[in-house]
Amino acid sequence: MSIVEADRVRAKPQLETAPLIVHVVRQFLPNRGGLEDVVANLARQTVRRGYRVRVVTLDSLFTAPEDKLPLREDIDGIEVVRIPWSGSSRYPLAPQVFRHLADADLVHVHAIDFFFDALAWGRLLHGKPMIVTTHGGFFHTRKYAAIKKIWFRTLTRASAMAYRRVVCCSASDLKQFCEIVPDSLLIENGADIGKFADTAARRAKRRIVTIGRFSVNKRIDHLLDAMAGLKTRDPEWHLDIVGAESDLNRADVEGAIESRHLSGRVTLHVSPDNDTIRRIIAESSIFASASEYEGFGLVALEAMSAGLLPVLNANDAFATLAARHPVLMLADFTNPEAAATAIETAYEDLSRQPDVVRAGLLEAARGYSWDIVAERYIDLYRSLDVVAAENI
Incomplete structure (x- = not known):
């Protein structure tokens, strides 16, 4: 069955003959993060439309490399295959990926890493049509910026030639x-706009939540500096930090909190489930992120869908979102006092017009529903199948 014909099996899926999309991504569920959530949501939507979906990923999380995950698993109808890896989490080597592509109708690679390069240079071995979604490339920090630019303009350019389409997510x-x-x-x-839909506090509270992996580029330190300033202005301010360990662990974040004398004013939640996050959001009014780099800004959209008013560091991705949705507020989190003032202003705006602000946030978030985004990917999959058929 061709990819174009997939819609014909929606009512009565014939999974053994339906076209197979193989997503290749370095980290997947049970890990939590923007990249993992995107692949999981796209895969679920594709399954619902009658396709078979396989996710090929690494057999352990970067935060616990010694704890091996099941080699095969079914998650919400998604076939998950996990393979061994070696080397650095920045560029993990996992050549066994080639073993799991033979029956693929299309290979969808996520992010610019080993998989992107290896499948490009090994295309004569697997012979599968491929697309790639960029997810921010590898410019998440300014570290090694000169080397990254040279790599991007040479090796990345050469690898990209193997892909039918390069899809940018921002x-x-x-x-x-x-x-x-x-x-x-x-x-x-x-964005998974149903996950925390309309759960934020109904009346304005001096309570902030930030959600995201504990990575250096998220600049939790800058957010804590702003929180220290807020505490001196009004003792009611409270910050909930929600996320999973990454290149920073629990002890790192706890140390940063204690060094600023914010114990009792900041609560740390490491890898909570969605029900717990929902309860945290229900007591909050403001979402804040001091991140210096985002591939897209997915977490801000999820915050909007919850009714939280975002105050965001003015990186490129957040600035693009704010230009499109003026209800969002930008701040310079490298300046703690300025960031604290922006958060206070957001609280005051919410206090004056809680229903109006909330309605604007929820309406803006609806445009990023996965139903809409998945259809765009399905249209791309169909178009590639037509091109392939014409070339046979």
Whole structure:
């Protein structure tokens, strides 16, 4: 069955003959993060439309490399295959990926890493049509910026030639990748707008939540500096930090909290489940992120869908979102006092017009529903199948 014909099996899926999309991504469930959530949501939506879906990923989480996960698992109808890896979490080597592509109709690679390069250079071995979604490339920090630019303009450019389409998930990615692949396509990420839908506090509270992995680029330190300033202005301010360990662990974050004398004013939640996060959001009014780099800004959209008013560091991705949705507020989190003032202003705006602000946030978030975004990917899958058929 061709990819174009997949819609015909929606009512009565014939999974043994339905076209197979193989997603290749370095980290997947049970890990939690923007990349993992995007792949999981796209995979679920694709399964619902009658396709078979396989996710090939690494057999352990970067935060616990010695704890091996099941080699095979079914998650919400998604076949998950996990393979061994070695080397650095920044560029994990996992050549067994080639073993799991033979029956694929299309290979969808996520992020610019070993898989992106290996499947490009090994395309004569597997012979499968491929697309790639950029997810911010590898410019999440300024570290090694000169080397990254050289790599991007040489090796990344060469690898990209093996892909039918390069899909950028943000306007900033599109601007960057058009330098090496002029026909790059923009499909912005979706957001799981139902996960925490309309759960934020109904009346304005001086309570902030931030959600995201504990990575250096998220600049939790800058957010804590702003929180220290808020505490001196009004003792009611409280911050909940929600996320999973990454290149920072629990002890790192706890140390940063204690060094600023914020114990009791900041609560740390490490890898809580969604029910717990929902309860935290229900007591909060403001979402804040001091992140210096985002591939798209997915977490801000989920915050909006909950009715939280975001105050965001003015990185490229957040600035693009704020230009499109003026209800969002930008701040310079490298300046703690300025960031604290922006958070106070957000609280005051919410206090004056809670229903109006909330309605604007919920309406803006609806445009990023995965139903809409998945259809854009399905349209792309169909178009590639037509091109392949014409070339046979």
